[in-house]
Amino acid sequence: MKKIIIILLFFIFSVQNANSLIKVDITRGNLDPLPIAVSPLHIDEKSEDLKGLKEQKLGEKISKIVERNFKSTGLFNPLKKDAFVQKPDIAHIKPRFEDWRLIKAQALVTGKILVKDKKLKVEFRLWDLTAAKEMIALSFTTTPTNWRRVAHIISDKIYERLTGETGYFDTRIIYVSETGPKDQRIKKLAIMDQDGHGTKYLTLGNELVLTPRFNPTNQLVTYMSYFKNMPRVYLLDIETGIQEVVGNFPGMTFAPRFSPDGKKIIMSFAKDGNSDIYSMDMETRKVERITEHSSIDTSPSYSPDGKYIAFNSDRSGLQQIYVMRSDGTQVKRVTFGKGLYGTPVWSPRGDLIAFTKVRKGRFYIGVMRSDGTGERLLTENYYQEAPSWSPNGRVLIFYRETKSDSKGKGFSAKLWSIDITGYNERMIKTETDASDPSWSSLLSK
Amino acid sequence: MSRGLLFSILFHTFVISMTALTLPFMLRNPVDLPPIVSVEFIQITDKTNIPFAPKAREILEKVKKEEKRVVSEQAPPADKAKEKPDRIPMPEDKKEIKKIVKKKQNPEEIKPQIRQASEFEKKELFDPDQIAALIDKAKEEQAETKKKSNKLTQSSVKNSFARGLSLSEEDALRAQIFGCWSVPLGLPYDEKLLVRIKLKLKQDGTILKSEILDHERMNTPGQSFYRVLAESALRAVRICQPLKVPPTGYERWKDLQLNFDPTEMLKG
Numbered sequence A: 001m002k003k004i005i006i007i008l009l010f011f012i013f014s015v016q017n018a019n020s021l022i023k024v025d026i027t028r029g030n031l032d033p034l035p036i037a038v039s040p041l042h043i044d045e046k047s048e049d050l051k052g053l054k055e056q057k058l059g060e061k062i063s064k065i066v067e068r069n070f071k072s073t074g075l076f077n078p079l080k081k082d083a084f085v086q087k088p089d090i091a092h093i094k095p096r097f098e099d100w101r102l103i104k105a106q107a108l109v110t111g112k113i114l115v116k117d118k119k120l121k122v123e124f125r126l127w128d129l130t131a132a133k134e135m136i137a138l139s140f141t142t143t144p145t146n147w148r149r150v151a152h153i154i155s156d157k158i159y160e161r162l163t164g165e166t167g168y169f170d171t172r173i174i175y176v177s178e179t180g181p182k183d184q185r186i187k188k189l190a191i192m193d194q195d196g197h198g199t200k201y202l203t204l205g206n207e208l209v210l211t212p213r214f215n216p217t218n219q220l221v222t223y224m225s226y227f228k229n230m231p232r233v234y235l236l237d238i239e240t241g242i243q244e245v246v247g248n249f250p251g252m253t254f255a256p257r258f259s260p261d262g263k264k265i266i267m268s269f270a271k272d273g274n275s276d277i278y279s280m281d282m283e284t285r286k287v288e289r290i291t292e293h294s295s296i297d298t299s300p301s302y303s304p305d306g307k308y309i310a311f312n313s314d315r316s317g318l319q320q321i322y323v324m325r326s327d328g329t330q331v332k333r334v335t336f337g338k339g340l341y342g343t344p345v346w347s348p349r350g351d352l353i354a355f356t357k358v359r360k361g362r363f364y365i366g367v368m369r370s371d372g373t374g375e376r377l378l379t380e381n382y383y384q385e386a387p388s389w390s391p392n393g394r395v396l397i398f399y400r401e402t403k404s405d406s407k408g409k410g411f412s413a414k415l416w417s418i419d420i421t422g423y424n425e426r427m428i429k430t431e432t433d434a435s436d437p438s439w440s441s442l443l444s445k
Numbered sequence B: 001m002s003r004g005l006l007f008s009i010l011f012h013t014f015v016i017s018m019t020a021l022t023l024p025f026m027l028r029n030p031v032d033l034p035p036i037v038s039v040e041f042i043q044i045t046d047k048t049n050i051p052f053a054p055k056a057r058e059i060l061e062k063v064k065k066e067e068k069r070v071v072s073e074q075a076p077p078a079d080k081a082k083e084k085p086d087r088i089p090m091p092e093d094k095k096e097i098k099k100i101v102k103k104k105q106n107p108e109e110i111k112p113q114i115r116q117a118s119e120f121e122k123k124e125l126f127d128p129d130q131i132a133a134l135i136d137k138a139k140e141e142q143a144e145t146k147k148k149s150n151k152l153t154q155s156s157v158k159n160s161f162a163r164g165l166s167l168s169e170e171d172a173l174r175a176q177i178f179g180c181w182s183v184p185l186g187l188p189y190d191e192k193l194l195v196r197i198k199l200k201l202k203q204d205g206t207i208l209k210s211e212i213l214d215h216e217r218m219n220t221p222g223q224s225f226y227r228v229l230a231e232s233a234l235r236a237v238r239i240c241q242p243l244k245v246p247p248t249g250y251e252r253w254k255d256l257q258l259n260f261d262p263t264e265m266l267k268g
Helices: A002-018 A048-058 A058-073 A086-095 A095-101 A143-163 B002-026 B052-074 B080-085 B094-105 B107-124 B129-164 B167-179 B215-219 B224-240 B263-267
Strands: A022-026 A034-038 A076-078 A108-118 A119-128 A133-142 A170-180 A186-193 A209-214 A218-224 A230-238 A243-245 A254-257 A264-269 A274-281 A287-289 A299-301 A307-314 A320-325 A340-346 A352-359 A360-370 A378-383 A383-389 A397-402 A414-418 A426-428 A433-439 B195-201 B207-212 B257-260
Touching: A022 B167, A034 A058, A048 A058, A058 A076, A058 A108, A058 A143, A076 B224, A086 A108, A108 A143, A119 A143, A133 A143, A143 B224, A170 A209, A170 A414, A170 B094, A186 A209, A209 A254, A218 A254, A230 A264, A254 A299, A264 A299, A264 B263, A274 A299, A307 A340, A320 A340, A340 A383, A352 A383, A360 A383, A360 A397, A378 A414, A397 A433, A414 A433, B167 B224, B195 B224, B207 B215, B207 B224, B215 B224
Parallel strands: A022 B257, A034 A076, A034 A108, A209 A433, A230 A254, A299 A340
Antiparallel strands: A108 A119, A119 A133, A170 A186, A170 A433, A209 A218, A218 A230, A230 A243, A254 A264, A264 A274, A274 A287, A299 A307, A307 A320, A340 A352, A352 A360, A360 A378, A383 A397, A397 A414, A414 A426, B195 B207, B195 B257
């Protein structure tokens, strides 16, 4: 009997002992950008026109774009190439991890390009240097002129592997290019790569254009134009250049946006000092009235599932943001803060709504949850508005104007981007002054 | 029959003791205690208690004496105690005196008054011997506190043997890993973000083996952020090598579990 009890007691104590593993909670870390080494892509010796390729330094150019993309996120710190210890061709086969760790890199990108039958074959690898492990290895084939997009696609894949989110580098931005003095601005629609390269102008600048927005496939753009001094919403096919008026409204239409499935355009229609929200079916051209209120309802934006619409309205006296079901029922006010709220844009992730807020003469870009809670103001300035989301819902692009002096000089309008954490605010270079940016979705999915 | 009963009793005591032991772990909502802020006390008496050179000591003692004087001069004299001897009690004052007398019956209440009065007197009848005695007393007190603090550290060491790492040891390790861990910024705000890593360490603090405990979650679709987070934690541990572990007691920290959780940081 005693023995059994002793055995039992022993068993119980041994259970307790097994639980006494030392545990340490790590609840903080640093937000320093991850040091990453991007080795220039090695040019395969079997390539056609090897000499020409080497002269072009295509491998270096691609790696430079990748580096610039990483740097722009604020999440990565691309290391200087003169510290690199291994040649690109050797590193691509199997890097000497200790050597790379020596320059404090935590990740390494290597790659190889081969041109054969006039096709560009690109291969790249991402290495985790601390674990001495390959993280991804991919290869794809494309036409050689597409080399810039190749760099962006590589950036996207690596970004995705290291952050857990989809990238946003292989994207384009449409905006309104502005030139000339402030009272005689010439405004054209312009489109460029996300990094500011390859700008193309889509309109001639004969009439005022505003608020361009992509459709989900990035083929069509809807915008507002003052063609023949009649402000209306237009539709433009980027490839064919064909433009057409959207709907047959007896008055001014503005603030257009596509639905997430691309089948509808939602916009405001103003008549007799009152404006309401309407949608038009792209196929049937049927127009549907969504809000019916004596106040000014405008800036509609669909939620990514298409079930809700956020818009701003002055029905409470001051301009505030409201959310309703996409058929116009269950209208609910979501902002109650001091100041004016406008230009709501639903995040592609669906969790947040970005907005512009005006208070005491200052302009803020902020985000909040779709029910209006958790408002966070990311940036404050003299004049800035029109936020647009990156396709992964991580970064906002908007435009900011500077004050002109008493002589009317010093005025400028530029595109800026900011991370939704409020960090990493940076200006995006454009050929001219720019406003009303809209981010496309990923071109390669 | 009796054997059956015996087994039944044994079985029941076993079950009851097991439940008694495990029940606390099954509680769903642990009490939400504010995080423990650990403060590390460093013994500086060793550095500050260096014996002074004779001359310096003289000067110092002079200064100390002066200080003592100043202190006692500044001490508010107990008015009533002072007034008592040289004032003839007036009829109006009588009430007050009565009060004081009443108070005297309660020794606890009067204590501070008495003390103040005696200090006052000391000041008037200045006696260097007494000051010296005071200094000696102060020294004794210091020695006592020193002893006490020694006792304290000894007991904490004992504790750490029983529990694992001491607070300062844990802090050193934690601070080291804080510096190595670059938290991925793309984490969602409303998901559980705990990554538990179990380590087997060598005596010098380098890692023999590392293992992510919730491994299956790394390949769950829609949870790709978790893999990224887990990898960042692993990277942190590897970069930090060798870990700052205590120089002794290898047995108690050779197996170590690190719980990485950036939730608080992301909210802040």
